[in-house]
Amino acid sequence: MGLSPSSLARRAASSAGGPNGKIGGRSRMGDVTVRQLSNPRGALGRVISIVMNRRNRELIERCVDALEPRKGSSVADVGFGGGVGLRILMNRVGLTGIVSGVEPSETMRTRALKKFEDDVALDRLRIVNGSAAATSLADGSQDGIITVNTVYFWPDLAEGLDGLVRALAPEGVLAVGISPKAAQLGMGFDERAERVIEASELADAMRAAGLTRVSIAAPRGTEGRAIVRGFAA
Ligand SMILES: C[S@@+](CC[C@H](N)C(=O)[O-])C[C@H]1O[C@@H](n2cnc3c(N)ncnc32)[C@H](O)[C@@H]1O
Numbered sequence: 001m002g003l004s005p006s007s008l009a010r011r012a013a014s015s016a017g018g019p020n021g022k023i024g025g026r027s028r029m030g031d032v033t034v035r036q037l038s039n040p041r042g043a044l045g046r047v048i049s050i051v052m053n054r055r056n057r058e059l060i061e062r063c064v065d066a067l068e069p070r071k072g073s074s075v076a077d078v079g080f081g082g083g084v085g086l087r088i089l090m091n092r093v094g095l096t097g098i099v100s101g102v103e104p105s106e107t108m109r110t111r112a113l114k115k116f117e118d119d120v121a122l123d124r125l126r127i128v129n130g131s132a133a134a135t136s137l138a139d140g141s142q143d144g145i146i147t148v149n150t151v152y153f154w155p156d157l158a159e160g161l162d163g164l165v166r167a168l169a170p171e172g173v174l175a176v177g178i179s180p181k182a183a184q185l186g187m188g189f190d191e192r193a194e195r196v197i198e199a200s201e202l203a204d205a206m207r208a209a210g211l212t213r214v215s216i217a218a219p220r221g222t223e224g225r226a227i228v229r230g231f232a233a
Contacts (some may be wrong), residue, residue, distance in 0.1 A: 030188035037187070038153040038194070040081060049082035052149075059177045059227070060085040060148050062219040066175035067144030068230045076100040076142050078132055078164065079150030083112045089146070090119060092177050098123070100137055102130040127208035137167040144168075148177035151202065152184060152194045156180045161209035168232035174211060177200060180224045199226035206230045 014148045026034070060077075064085065069075050071094040077085040090097045099119075103109050107207045112127050119125035130136035132147060132154050145164050154160035164174055179187070184196045199216045206214045211230025218226050 026188050026190055034188050034190075034194065037149075037233060040105050041107050045105065046111060049108060049111065051082075053082035053084040056148055056177075057082075057084050059219070059222045059225045061088055061174040062217075062222060063146040063148055063177045063227055064088050064092055066217070066227050067146060067173045069097070069144050072096040073143040074098045074100070074141060074169075075144040076102055076135070076137060076146075076167065078102040078130070078135060078145060078147040079153075080102075080112065081105075081108055081149075083108070083115060085115060085146060085148065086112060086125060090124060095122075095124060098126065100126045100128055100142070102128045102135050102137065104129065104131045131163070133163040135163050135167050139166050140169050140172075142169060142172055144165045144173045144175070146175045146177070149179065151176060151178060152189060154195065157197075157202075157205050158196060158209065161205055161211075165200060165209050165232060170232055172232045173229060174206070174232070175206065175229045176193075176206070176229055177225060177227050178202065180226070185222070199228050202228045203230075 007093055024131055036045055067075060069092045073093050074097065075089050075093055077089060080086055080103050083101065086099055086101045093099060098184050101112055104162065107166050109127050109129060113120060116125050120127060128136045132150065145168060168174060178199060181196055203214050203216055206228060210233060212233055214230040216228050
């Protein structure tokens with residue numbers, strides 16, 4: 001699998017077939033790619049999820065670092081996609097911790113249930129149908145939540161953040177990973193359909209959602225990506 005989602009999207013953009021080849025501001029192929037990133041489905045969704053696991057692993061690891069998870073704690077990855085974050089979180093919280101993987105895509109949930117069958121059977125991993133705005137997690141239940149490269153697809157930013165904050169325990173940590181704005185546009189995002197967002201805008205929204213000590217980090221080795229972190233009151 002030689003192409004990253006961004007190069008697929010770039011190839012799609014460059015292969016736009018004139019006025020009839022465009023859907024909104026991008027080509028049909030770009031549209032397919034972005035739709036797969038927002039809702040991975042079927043065989044192509046499974047392929048995209050493998051690419052995402054590779055491309056996003058470093059940023060996901062840094063987001064997990066930002067949670068500083070303790071052994072035995074309860075943590076969640078919301079919009080886990082290919083699921084690389086679930087394994088990293090399980091390793092950090094150990095056998096006594098509980099990891100919840102929240103995902104609206106049925107294809108991704110099914111894939112994770114199969115891939116992590118043993119962990120699910122041990123109830124150290126829970127795969128949940130949900131979204132940022134409606135996580136299905138109990139209020140105040142999570143010591144930490146990561147969500148990486150998902151914010152572009154939330155229907156409403158404030159509602160998504162409210163949903164995540166509701167699920168956090170007091171002093172719980174939220175770490176949101178995003179790509180730089182130029183990379184978001186490079187992936188074929190259309191500002192009319194996806195949220196193209198700067199880390200500073202996200203930080204303001206997180207403060208407005210009631211998170212405290214909100215900070216932005218740009219970890220090395222993540223191609224200019226950012227982690228915006230905040231703490232529940
Ligand atoms: C680009 S993928 C990122 C997957 C993974 N977090 C990563 O970084 O590799 C976006 C993921 O967000 C999920 N998603 C879409 N809308 C969402 C929402 N409203 N709340 C949470 N996740 C959502 C998609 O199903 C998809 O798995």
